[in-house]
Amino acid sequence: MxxxxxxxxxxxxxxxxxxxxxxxxxxxxxxxxxxxxxxxxxxxxxxxxxxxxxxxxxxxxxxxxxxxxxxxxxxxxxxxxxxKVVESQRRELASLEEQLGRVDEITAQTTPMLIDMISDLETFIQADLPFKINERTETINELRTAMENPQVPIVEQYRLIIEAYKREMEYGRTIQTWPEEIDIDGNPVMVDMFLYGRVALVYLSPDNKYAARYDRASNAWVPVQSKFKEDIAQAIKVAKGTTTPSVLYAPATRLNVSAQ
The missing domain is CATH 1.10.150 (DNA polymerase; domain 1)
Known part of the structure; x- marks a missing residue:
């Protein structure tokens, strides 16, 4: 200073x-x-x-x-x-408490609907072409077991049922082939099953000796004419991916599903 x-x-x-x-x-x-x-x-x-x-x-x-x-x-x-945040959370909590109070009511209304959906799916499978019956029947049994299990939430029960419906829908818009042993004239024979969506279900033995289609009207296997064996063999190759895709021909039958 x-x-x-x-x-x-x-x-x-x-x-x-x-x-x-x-x-x-x-x-x-x-x-x-x-x-x-x-x-x-x-x-x-x-x-x-x-x-x-x-x-x-x-x-x-x-x-x-x-x-x-x-x-x-x-x-x-x-x-x-x-x-303001606390007030908003209080309102949300009150809403959640109200919704929780309605859970029993919602469950009581939803459970019968899910059971009906399983029954409808079982009815459809029984009226459908008899392919992969064991696998599809097991799905129905698993769904019923889930419905009876109190440890499985209702949301999970619904998801399982919807997944089963989706698989059934997929069968109707794809072609599939798989080996299966069937009884022909009292003898077990290994054949190649082939599913044309839901248009037709046929089989062909590897030696081309046996070939048949499933007839909805009679609910039985009906032998096909020899001229169709080549078409069936070609379709099986396409489904297996061993040949290029081509136009496939199959005998069509009407599907009738009646409620039981």
Whole structure:
């Protein structure tokens, strides 16, 4: 901090100049007066320094107060926002509690519908072409077991039933072939089964000796004419992926499904 020439210091300087011409006694008195003035000047400087320090402290306190005020306002804004969030969560919780209270009612209404869906699927399979009967019947049994198991949630029961329906739908728009042992004239014979969607179900033995189609009207296997064996063999190759796709021909029969 720069020292300035205060009025007291100016007076001291003037007195020093004037004192050079005074007697010794007067000079002693003047010197004492000057020392007193110098002490007063130093005291004034100390007071001024304290004032400067207090001013700096005041500035720091003002800055800190403004910072605290901003933080307080931000905290209040956050608190108001959180109050809205809590209120929204309370409303959502109340809605969930209401929905949970209706679970038993929904389950009571849904379970009979799912049981009916399984029964309808079983009826359809029984009226459908008799392919993969063991596999499809096992699916029905598994669905009924799931419905009787209290550990299986109703949502999972519904999913299993829908998956079974999807598999049945897929059979109607694809061609498939698989080996199967059947009884022909009392003898077990391994044949290649071939499913034309749901248009026809036929089989052909590897030696081309046996070939037949399933007749819906009589619910029995009916031998096909020899001229169809080549078409069936070609269709089986297409399904196995051993030859390029081509137009396939198959005898069609009407599908009638009656409720039981």
């Amino acid at each position: 720069k020292k300035v020439l205060t009025p007291a210091r100016g007076a001291v300087a003037a007195a020093l100049i004037a004192g050079m011409a005074m007697p010794a006694v007067a000079q002693g008195q003047l010197r004492q007066a000057l020392e007193t003035g110098e002490q007063a000047t130093r005291k004034a400087e100390q007071v001024q320094e304290q004032i400067n320090q207090l001013d700096d402290q005041r500035s720091d306190m003002v800055s800190e107060f403004r910072t605290l005020l901003q933080r307080t306002q931000a905290a209040q804004l956050y608190a108001r926002q959180q109050e």
